[in-house]
Amino acid sequence: MFKLVPIHQNISVTFQYQIQFTNNVFNLKNPTLAQVITEDGEKKPKKVVAVVDAELLEYFPRLLKELVAYTQFYAEILTLPVEPMIVPAGEAAKNDPKLVDQIHQLIDTGRLCRHSYILAVGGGAVLDLVGYAAATAHRGIRLVRIPTTVLAQNDSGVGVKNGINAFGKKNFLGTFAPPYAVINDSAFLTTLSDRDWRSGIAEAVKVSLIKDANFFDFIHKNTAALVRREMDIMQQLIHFCAQLHLEHIANSGDPFEMGSSRPLDFGHWAAHKLEHLTDYSLRHGEAVAIGIALDTTYSYLIGLLSRSQWQTILNTLSALGFSLYVPELAEQSSQLEHPRCLFRGLTEFQEHLGGELTITLLQGIGSKIEVHEVDLSLYRQAISLLREFIEKSQTLLTAS
Amino acid sequence: MFKLVPIHQNISVTFQYQIQFTNNVFNLKNPTLAQVITEDGEKKPKKVVAVVDAELLEYFPRLLKELVAYTQFYAEILTLPVEPMIVPAGEAAKNDPKLVDQIHQLIDTGRLCRHSYILAVGGGAVLDLVGYAAATAHRGIRLVRIPTTVLAQNDSGVGVKNGINAFGKKNFLGTFAPPYAVINDSAFLTTLSDRDWRSGIAEAVKVSLIKDANFFDFIHKNTAALVRREMDIMQQLIHFCAQLHLEHIANSGDPFEMGSSRPLDFGHWAAHKLEHLTDYSLRHGEAVAIGIALDTTYSYLIGLLSRSQWQTILNTLSALGFSLYVPELAEQSSQLEHPRCLFRGLTEFQEHLGGELTITLLQGIGSKIEVHEVDLSLYRQAISLLREFIEKSQTLLTAS
Structure with a gap:
């Protein structure tokens, strides 16, 4: 039989989206959302389905009414074919596969098409859930994310991923799917608890440490203002962090991480494990702060960082209010495969x-290096050093 | 408060994959599959999970053993951490959401990572199911498709889509996700029923009519050879068709159909509806042949095609053995919203x-035109004309 030559296929797909910064997105005088939808240049009105974070409604009990009023006010641009759906906040949103089915059902009931919109309003977990459901219905309904936490506004909510948990594994199910648009509304940040306000800063510290010494300097100089919850400083931090994050995705050469491209995951191996070991009593950002402290200390121990750089980083994290040690760091089995061993x-x-x-x-503030092997005995030493550092600062605190 | 400027994100993602043509892919002397995996340039052996079409196993009862033997022979390149999974053939594969869960479970049990492989062996429906499960696990496990029908080898199996049915709607759930590689094995075509052999040709006729008059000419001249099941001619048809299909995806400027870009869907609006109205007793390709005949006749009636072009197309389809009329074409309610109305x-x-x-x-053989309005009375006339054409050719057949 004759031989057919192989066919080599090469596809290039371009995704464009905007991150808007606003205040009170559902205020009738705020045209941001309506403009985002107007700009698709297609026949109006467009169908929009909304999914909202339950916890958010505790602080903004009139939110659903405002959302409905907004769609009525801008009825020529967008319509709401079905009532908004309310989903649990936090990790619970990602642990119940039925929620994905329910969002799919909503999309079906509303008879949405691929040119329709889903509005996801909430924290990072809710955005991850809704993003996954949106990406898999009709091979991708347009997603407008309205992140309501610092973490979601500067990090998870501006990126290209979604996901839910399955088989006890974080983000086991998910896709790479850029949003249609992101609208960061500072009004939602005012009601955050101090813990959530602070948690979101951890990813900003992370990205500054591996990408941009100036940004780290900005955070370092503004720790007091951030602790005082000065919104202007926080807004600048979010903008700076989101921009660095987006540049990384766009310039990585492999935004969907198909090859060897890495996400911005400094400090994250320990963070993920600590979240799990503490049964998620640690917020993601709190775990990331500890993960950063640990990998910074390890970097110092293997001679990549100077003592003063190491101290500056740890002091900055402490000044922001992060606890840099949890007892779970000490869970180190001699059997590395033990499910509760940190090093697993x-x-x-x-x-x-x-x-x-x-x-x-x-290998310096604002400069990262990747390694493919680690020395576990040095990591154990890093954990001890971290505990000493914390005990010393607590002693200082008590003494002062 | 100061105003933050919007951030505009622009991401370009490149996907590359190859379509290999071979014979007896799991023969130990056939290095194609092992080569495809070798070429990733990563540390070996790679984990591979296989999902196989149940119907295929009826014709190739030794397939699973051969697959296992193949992985043992090439153990330095690929390993099979779990037994291959068998899934129902045809639309049944896409109608049971539990199958997606089971494939996810298999991926979890095999502890696959994003750089591992899933092998999907089967017809288009099985590839669609496995592709969907692969695309959503770890945000995308590498998919190697081994299509086993003409339709899957020249059309659905070489493209960038996957999907399953939900809420009674075809492909309600799915993503755009290019495969890692496609291996077209002609040995699988030898056991196809005449219906399945023929069905796959419908998409080739479709793509030739809208894209390439030379290709239509090739099909037209080779109808007898195709009916006689000459494999060399079929292989050329598959290669030609796959190439046109892949070029369309790569050059459309919008391969994931986010904007106004269209898939190659000539004849497909009626085809989808007829499949549904006949409770899927029509094969997809058989329904497409009718859809092509209908939209060709409509094109002739509105003056876009000459009478001889119209006849050539219908005669070619008939000579290939397609029936171009089913009673369901006559299901036209005066209420267009009636679920059983063809025009719905x-x-x-x-x-x-x-x-x-x-x-x-x-607007000619090899040349398409898109319209945004149709004249239903002319469509009704097209259906009558189609019935007359068929009755006439049946009379001729009986008379001869």
Whole structure:
């Protein structure tokens, strides 16, 4: 038989989206959302389905009414074919697969098409859930994210991922699917607890440490203002952080991480494991702060960072109010495969991302380096050092 | 408060994959599959999970053993951490959401990562199911499709879509996700029923009519050879058709159909509806042949095609053995919203693709035109004309 030549296919797909910054997105005088939808240039009105974070409604009990009023006011641009759906806040949103089915049902009931919109209003977990449901209905309904936490506004909510948990594994199910638009509304940040306000700053510290010394300097100089909850400073931090995050995605050469490209995951191997070991009593950002402190200390111990750089980083995190030690750090079995061994986090991290083990370390403030092997005895030493550092600062605190 | 400038994000994602043509893919002497996996340039062996079409196993009862033997022979390149999974053939694969869960479970049990592989062996429906499960686990496990029907080898199996049915709607759930590689194995075509052999040709006729008069000419001249099941001619047809299909995806400027770009869906609005109205007793390709005949006849009636072009197309389809009329074409309610009205297929088609109604017609052999309005009375006339054409050719057949 004759031989047919192979066909080599090469596809390039372009995704464009905007991150808008506003205040009171559902105020009738605020045209941002209506403008975002107007700009698609297609026949109006467009169908919009909304999914809202339950916890948010505790602080903004009139939110659903405002949302409905908004769609009525801008009825020529957008219509709401079905009532908004309310979903649980936090990790609970990602642990119940029925919620995905229910959002799909909503999309079906509203008879949405691929040119329709889903509005996701809430924290990062809710955005992840809704993003996953949106990406898989009709091969992708347009997603407008309205992140309501610092973490979601500067990090998870501006990126290209979604996901839910399955088989006890974080983000086991998910896709890479850029949003249609993101609208960051500062009004939602005013009601955050101090813990949530602070947690979101951890990802900003992370990105500054691996990407941009000036940004770290900005955070370092403004720790007091951030603790005082000065909104202007927080807004600048969010804008700076989102921009660095977006540049990383756009310039990585591999935004969907199909090859060896890495997400911005400094400090994250331990963070993921600590969240799990503490039964999620740690917020993601709190766990990331500890993960950053740990990998910074390890970087110092192997000679990549100076003592003063190491201290500056740890002091900045402390000044922001982060606790940099939890007892779960000490859960180190001699059997690395033990499910509760901290270091099992290294293999779990590798498994989720695929390919060989790659851990990001610092070789200076604003400069990262990737390693493919780690020395566990030095990591154990880093954990001890971290505990000493904390005990010393607590002593200082008590003494002062 | 100061105003933050919006951030405009622009991401470009490149996907590359190859379509290999081979014979007896699991023969130990056939290095194609092992080579495809070797070429990722990553540390070996790679984990591979296989999902196989149940119907295929009826004709190739030793397939699973051969697959296992193949992985043992090439153990330095690929390993099979879990037994292959068998899934129902045809539309049944896409109608049971539990199958998606089971494939996810298999991926979890095998501890696959994003750099691992899923092998999907089967017809288009099985590939669609496995592709959907692969695309949503760890945000995308690498998919190697081994299509086993003409239709899957020249059309659905080489493209960028996957999907399952939900809420009674075809492909309600799915994503755009290019495969890692496609291996077309001609050995699988030898056991196809005549119906399945023929069905796959319908998409080739479709793509030739809207894209390439030379290709239509090739089919037209080779109808007898195709009916005689000459494999060399079929292989050329598959290669030609796959190439045109892939070029369309790569050059459309919008391969994931986010905007107004259209898939190659000539004849498909009626085809989808007829499949549904006949309770899927029509094969997809058989329904497409009728859809092509209908939209060709309509194109002739509105003056886009000459009488001889119209006859050539219908005669070619008939010579291939397609029946171009089913009683369900006559199911036309005066209420267009009636679920069993053929013309409801127009709005359902629009809803699935999004945006305004767009129907592809012919303005010559090898040349398409898109219209956004149709004349239903002319469509009714086209259906009558089609019935007359068929009755006449049956009379001729009986007389001869």
